[in-house]
Structures are given as C-alpha cells and as structure tokens.
Amino acid sequence: MNKMYSYxxxxxxxxxxxxxxxxxxxxxxxxxxxxxxxDLRGIESHGVARLSGYIRLWEVGxxxxxxxxxxxxxxPSTAVVDGDAGLGLVVAPYAMQMAIEKAKMVGTGWVAVxxxxxxxxxxxxxxxxxxxxxxxxxxxxxxxxxAPTFSVEKLLGTNPIAVAIPAGSEPPFVADFATTTxxxxxxxxxxxxxxxxxxxWVQTQDGKPTNDAHALKNGGALLPLGGDREHGSHKGYAxxxxxxxxxxxxxxxxxxxxxxxxxxxxxxPDQLPGEGIxxxxxxxxxxxxxxxxxFKSNMDKWIRRFREAKPxxxxxxxxxxxxxxxxxxLDRRANGIPLGNAVLEDLQAIGKKYDLQLG
Amino acid sequence: MNKMYSYxxxxxxxxxxxxxxxxxxxxxxxxxxxxxxxDLRGIESHGVARLSGYIRLWEVGxxxxxxxxxxxxxxPSTAVVDGDAGLGLVVAPYAMQMAIEKAKMVGTGWVAVxxxxxxxxxxxxxxxxxxxxxxxxxxxxxxxxxAPTFSVEKLLGTNPIAVAIPAGSEPPFVADFATTTxxxxxxxxxxxxxxxxxxxWVQTQDGKPTNDAHALKNGGALLPLGGDREHGSHKGYAxxxxxxxxxxxxxxxxxxxxxxxxxxxxxxPDQLPGEGIxxxxxxxxxxxxxxxxxFKSNMDKWIRRFREAKPxxxxxxxxxxxxxxxxxxLDRRANGIPLGNAVLEDLQAIGKKYDLQLG
Numbered sequence: 203m204n205k206m207y208s209y210x211x212x213x214x215x216x217x218x219x220x221x222x223x224x225x226x227x228x229x230x231x232x233x234x235x236x237x238x239x240x241d242l243r244g245i246e247s248h249g250v251a252r253l254s255g256y257i258r259l260w261e262v263g264x265x266x267x268x269x270x271x272x273x274x275x276x277x278p279s280t281a282v283v284d285g286d287a288g289l290g291l292v293v294a295p296y297a298m299q300m301a302i303e304k305a306k307m308v309g310t311g312w313v314a315v316x317x318x319x320x321x322x323x324x325x326x327x328x329x330x331x332x333x334x335x336x337x338x339x340x341x342x343x344x345x346x347x348x349a350p351t352f353s354v355e356k357l358l359g360t361n362p363i364a365v366a367i368p369a370g371s372e373p374p375f376v377a378d379f380a381t382t383t384x385x386x387x388x389x390x391x392x393x394x395x396x397x398x399x400x401x402x403w404v405q406t407q408d409g410k411p412t413n414d415a416h417a418l419k420n421g422g423a424l425l426p427l428g429g430d431r432e433h434g435s436h437k438g439y440a441x442x443x444x445x446x447x448x449x450x451x452x453x454x455x456x457x458x459x460x461x462x463x464x465x466x467x468x469x470x471p472d473q474l475p476g477e478g479i480x481x482x483x484x485x486x487x488x489x490x491x492x493x494x495x496x497f498k499s500n501m502d503k504w505i506r507r508f509r510e511a512k513p514x515x516x517x518x519x520x521x522x523x524x525x526x527x528x529x530x531x532l533d534r535r536a537n538g539i540p541l542g543n544a545v546l547e548d549l550q551a552i553g554k555k556y557d558l559q560l561g
Numbered sequence: 562m563n564k565m566y567s568y569x570x571x572x573x574x575x576x577x578x579x580x581x582x583x584x585x586x587x588x589x590x591x592x593x594x595x596x597x598x599x600d601l602r603g604i605e606s607h608g609v610a611r612l613s614g615y616i617r618l619w620e621v622g623x624x625x626x627x628x629x630x631x632x633x634x635x636x637p638s639t640a641v642v643d644g645d646a647g648l649g650l651v652v653a654p655y656a657m658q659m660a661i662e663k664a665k666m667v668g669t670g671w672v673a674v675x676x677x678x679x680x681x682x683x684x685x686x687x688x689x690x691x692x693x694x695x696x697x698x699x700x701x702x703x704x705x706x707x708a709p710t711f712s713v714e715k716l717l718g719t720n721p722i723a724v725a726i727p728a729g730s731e732p733p734f735v736a737d738f739a740t741t742t743x744x745x746x747x748x749x750x751x752x753x754x755x756x757x758x759x760x761x762w763v764q765t766q767d768g769k770p771t772n773d774a775h776a777l778k779n780g781g782a783l784l785p786l787g788g789d790r791e792h793g794s795h796k797g798y799a800x801x802x803x804x805x806x807x808x809x810x811x812x813x814x815x816x817x818x819x820x821x822x823x824x825x826x827x828x829x830p831d832q833l834p835g836e837g838i839x840x841x842x843x844x845x846x847x848x849x850x851x852x853x854x855x856f857k858s859n860m861d862k863w864i865r866r867f868r869e870a871k872p873x874x875x876x877x878x879x880x881x882x883x884x885x886x887x888x889x890x891l892d893r894r895a896n897g898i899p900l901g902n903a904v905l906e907d908l909q910a911i912g913k914k915y916d917l918q919l920g
Contacts, residue, residue: 277668279638280849308667309636314850337811350867352876357867365803375806377799383792400791409873427786427793432759433742434786440736440882441800443867444724447734451859452696452850458866475862490639491673491811500810503834507817508709508716508802514768517711523799 204540211561212238212250212539215549218558219253220289223260224267229292236291239326241539244530247387248323251545254552256289256320258466265289265319271296278308282453283315287478290321290342294481298327298340301485305336309490314453317478320344320464324364325378325527331366331485332374335494338366339484343449343456345463348382349423350439351431354409356423357459360386361445366524368488370498372505376524381442382424389415389424402429448482455480563899570920571597571609571898574908577917578612579648582619583626588651595650598685600898603889606746607682610904613911615648615679617825624648624678630655637667641812642674646837649680649701653840657686657699660844664695668849673812676837679703679823683723684737684886690725690844691733694853697725698843702808702815704822707741708782709798710790713768715782716817719745720804725883727847729857731864735883740801741783748774748783761788807841814839 213234220230237256241249259265269288273281281300285293297313304311321327324340331338344359364378380386384403392399392415399415406412407421411430418424427438450457456476463470488494511520541549546560553560572593579589596615600608618624628647632640640659644652656672663670680686683699690697703718723737739745743762751758757772765771766780770789777783786797809816815835822829847853870879900908905919912919 275849275851277846277849278666280668280845282850309639310669310671312669312845312849350870350879352872353867353870353879354873355870357870365799367803367806375802377803379793379796379799381796383787402792405873409871427796428742429792433761433788433792434738436880436882437738437740437786440724440738443734443882444726444736447726447860447863451856451863452845452847454851454855457859458863475859486639486671487636488811490634490636490671491641492634492813496813497810500816500834501806504806504810504817508712511709511712511714511716512768513711514713514764520709520712521795523795523802 204542205546206538206540207561208538209238209242209535212241215553215558215560216250216253219257219552219556222556222558223257225289225292226268229289232295233289233291236295236322236326240323242531242534243323243325243527245323245387245527247385247390250541250549252320254548255464255466257552259319259464262466264462264466269293273300279304279310279312281313283313285315285318285478287317287319290319290479290481293318294321294327294340294483295330297481298330298338298483298485301483302331302334302336305485305487305490306334310484310486313483314448315481315483316453316455316476318455318481319479321481323378324362325366325376327483328364328366328378329374329376332368334485335368335488337368337486337488340364340481341445341449342481343446343461343479345461346459347386347418347424348426348442349405349409350443351426351435355459358426358439358442358446359461360424361442361449363441363445367501368498369501369505372502373528374524375501375505375522376527378527381427381438381445383427383429383438384424386418386424389418393419402433402435445482449480450476452482453480563901564905565897565899566920567897568597568601568894571600574912574917574919575609575612578616578911578915581915581917582616584648584651585627588648591654592648592650595654595681595685599682601890601893602682602684602886603893604682604746604886606744606749609900609908611679613907614823614825616911618678618823621825623821623825628652632659638663638669638671640672642672644674644677644837646676646678649678649838649840652677653680653686653699653842654689656840657689657697657842657844660842661690661693661695664844664846664849665693669843669845672842673807674840674842675812675814675835677814677840678838680840682737683721684725684735686842687723687725687737688733688735691727693844694727694847696727696845696847699723699840700804700808701840702805702820702838704820705818706745706777706783707785707801708764708768709802710785710794714818717785717798717801717805718820719783720801720808722800722804726860727857728860728864731861732887733883734860734864734881735886737886740786740797740804742786742788742797743783745777745783748777752778761792761794804841808839809835811841812839
C-alpha cells in the first residue's frame, strides 16, 4: 500500500511548502532537513506526516514564519534563546549551534529555549555535535499527554531526551527516546489495528490500568517509562519532569499542563505561565575532558563489547542505541521513503492548496 | 527488632572508623556525612550497612585513605579529577565542589572523575548545588549487575542519576534513582522474605524472564528500567549506558563489565581499560539562564500544580521527587535511625576490631 518517494522528491516538496509559508530560503532548507530526518531514521510519526499540522499552526498564527530568533540572556557557557514563535525545526538548530559555539570557547555550552514550537526529532539536533567531536544533547517539553505516577491528570508531555556520543571507527552512539513506556506513534499503530496494548502503556480516564489502545483518545493518559510504581514509573516520571523543568522552567517557556498543544484546533491552556514550548540543548567538547583519540578508542571498545555480548534466545544481537535508525537512513537514502495512503492523501491535499506537485 | 540510634551516635562511630583507616579529620567528616545521608534519607542499602564493605576494600588496598585527589585536565567549564583510589564518599564532594566553583565563573561546571570508589547516594552530592541557587547533577557507574536489552551478559551497573533543582518557598525537587526497574536493595528485601519479584526486575542466568528473587545471586541479572523491550527496557538500557559513558569513558575510569566490584572478595576484572570507578557531576547556575526569583516562583508553581493533581483511587497524593526522602530525614534527625539486627551485629564486630563503642 506504501508508495516510495526519494529523499530529493520529499525535500523539494517540503521546502516548497515552507517557502509558501513565508520562510526564508535558508530557514526552509533548515526546517526541511530537520523534518525529513525523522522519515529517514524511521520515526515516521515526526516526519512529513506532521507537515499539515505545522501548516495549520501557521494558519492560526501560532507559528511565525519569519521569526527574530535571538539570545536574551547569556554567560560564557549558557544562553537563553527566544524563538519568537518560529518553527521549532528552525529554532532548535539555531540554539544547538549556539551550544556548540560556546563549547568551542569554554568546553561546554548549554542553551535553553522559550517561545518555540515542535522541533521534530530530538536526535537530529543532538547529532549536530558529532562532527565537532562533541557530545550533543537535546530535549523538549510537549503538551501534556502523560500522567505522573499516582495521577489521574495528564501533566507532562512525552518529553524526549537525545544524547549523541562520537566514537572512532565505530558509528556514534545515538540515544533518542520519549520518557514514556511507549511513544504515541506506537500506540497509534495498535489503535489502527484495533489491538490490545501491553500493560503499563496507558491508563483510563479514571486512572485505571488498561490494555485499550483507544484509552488515550477517550480521556486517558500515556504512562511514564516503567508503567506503574512497582515497575519504576516514578523514575520515568522524574525523567519527564526533569526534561520539562530544563526545557520550560529554566527558559521561561510554558511547562507541565500549560504547554501548548500541537493540533491547531485544540484550544490553548488558560493563564499561561510562559511563552510557547521549551527546549534544552547541550554540547560538551570531548577534549575538554580527555584526549579525543583516547576517548574514541575507548568508545569503540565499549561499543564492540556490548555488540558482541551473548544475546538471549531468539535474538541475534545486542543493539547499540542509534544502530537501527542509522541502518534505516542508509536504506531510505538509497531506496526511497515509503509513504502510507493517509499521509500521501494529506500531502496531495496540501500540494493542491499550495499548487505544488509531490514527486 | 530494630534498635534506634541517634544521628550523633552513628556519626561519632562512623567517623571514628574512618579515622582508624587513616583518613584525615576533614576527610573522615566528609565521608561520614556522605555515608549517613543515605541512612537519614531512608536508603539504608547505601548507608552504615556498607561501612564494613568500605573497610574490607581498604584492607585489601583498593581504597586509599590518604589520596592525593587532583585535577588532571580542565577548561573554564570542565575538569577531570583523579581520585587516587580515595573513598568515593570523599572524592565525590571534592569534584562536586569543583563543578560549583566553575559554575560561579562561567555559568555551568562539569566534572568527570576517574580512579574513585563507591560514592554513597548520588542525591547527596547533587544537593550540594542547592544552597548556591544552582541545579546539581550527580551520576556514577558501578560494577556490572544489569543485562542490556536482549543480552544474557551483565554489562552495566545500576548506574544512578540524581538531579537536584532549587525552588522558592517549596522544598527542592530532588530525583535520585537507579536506571534499573528496581534497585538491588529492594530485591534483597524480597530475597530475605523469600517472596516473588514482579515481572521485569530480573532475568535468569540464561536470560529468561523470572519472578525468582534469588535469580541475581544465581547468575542472573537485574534489568534496565522498563524490564523488557515491549515495556521500554531499551530506554533504561540507553540511560544506564549514558551514565556509564559520562562517568567511565569521559573520565578515563573503567566502564561496562570492567568496573571494579564493591565486595572486596570478588576478583577484579582482567585487562582493565581505565582506573577505578567513574563519576560525573554537573552544576548549573540558575541565573546563568534567567532571574533566580522568576525561576523559583515558577518552580513553586510547577510543584504545587503537580502536588495538587487528582490522585488515582487508593492514593492520597502525587509525590514530588525528593518528598519522601526529605520527610524521612526530618523524622530520623528528630527520632533516630533504626538499625536491623544484621547491620547492628556487623557494626558491633567492626567496633570490637577497632576498639570503638557504638552509642
């Protein structure tokens, strides 16, 4: 049912849309690269499938296509960036680049961002540090879909954390994960199939455990990594909270239940304590700690030892974080990116509206 | 069955033991405060119950009571500290203080430590940042008890992460958790009671899921937060790996399966790639990002909103990370610290050997 498109086809179409929104040539390029990195790496829920969502946010005035992105506070190793309601896809690379520049000067750089929007996949921004022989970190808060341990109410987003660490002859270590048991995208797959979800993924509107894939849609909540208290959900809750505080409270963005929703038709929360959504980025120069060569040689040793460990029955190997996404990207750059019917229809409708041809 | 001791009684006894080891007055004080913070905060597995373990490490020459702790590499925002095989209980506060000093100068400070030993509870070190209106972070690797997702072999420690964040009139947010589904201490409690453990805590020697509390002792492994792939264990594995790499690879300490074991009778791994165990500390000045008053006022708002959320049936409230430990500490400072029979006998045997009276 999937139709294949080359990266170049999707790039041309997506960039064209951002140009139609009023983005500069450079911003349209940056936004497209950020967005399509999700499709390349197999995280389809965050790629072109969301393009129409970004457009709707722009149509209702919640995304500013020509933002004045600027630093509003800084020290040698830190900055706060005001995204001026720009696309997170553009604001995030700006802020990550600033973290990298600070790391060049004083060893590490840490940048909190307010007044931004959804930034695509965290891993893409964290990976910007790798060519500089730096460790990169990226995180963001998001609108509340997650109930903390013991809570009926949804107070946290899926709040992902990404950490990218360079290696030597091995490929880099790239972890990028939501702080929930399962990402929303995985839940949606089971919803479409009408299948039961495992324990610990969601709870009902009343805060009861459930295996109903439709529970979130029906007023329930996603659960923090761990699922319930007995399985460590207080740890997943703490992680999601740390991401929320670093991204939202440290920057002056919104936080907790006040983070603006992605769907443009969902009303904004009342009495916002901050501006837009928040991100947090970090870059640490390897040679601010030890010789880059020694570090990389030890990272290679780390990666090989883990990859060569004895697997459990039925599994062929231990996975190094980032391996599946890198393999997916190689494949999709060579063989194209599959689009399902729903996404394809969505893109065709956009193309019609903005007079752009897909492929 | 428990006997109560005042903090002062345990302090005098424990400090006396460290003095007997040959620690300086100042180091003995620091080590005692680090160690007993675990008993005060209700994490008994990391407190005086481990004192005899530290002594045995010193007896076999793996702990140096008079270390030359020193900075071997630095930039304005980073440092690497060589702990010279000192007690982690002493090395960690030294390194955390250095992170704080760097944050005073350039906004943030990040210190990786090699050649150290077990540092007690991570939260205690992270909390050193709070009186300076800074966010504190502390993590450490530890000997391998944890099997990554799909692995039969144990390659990671329980690798805890602590993050302490100041608030205004509310108490601080203090998260401190192992990156496993359950800490080893909780497993030991069920072992003693001979009770089954929940799914996702441990696996057998062959890498099979089990509810046997004795599985770890019998060659099995603890499991990363999440438990299995379906419940997100690849995320807990990634977190534990990040802690291992920041603490071990960035510093030049050992990492993965090469981290030295805590029990002195367990032989050291062969062909060590580094020195001792590793830690990683961070301090971020709040006012390197925004006005401290604004931040604290928003943290109060964050904390109150979460604390006042509607709880699920059967629970009275949503817990803010750090609440239970702080309440425990208030109680134990006022009413004493309970010691079980096994710990008491252990301490009495130490007291006899070193001619020190407990209480």
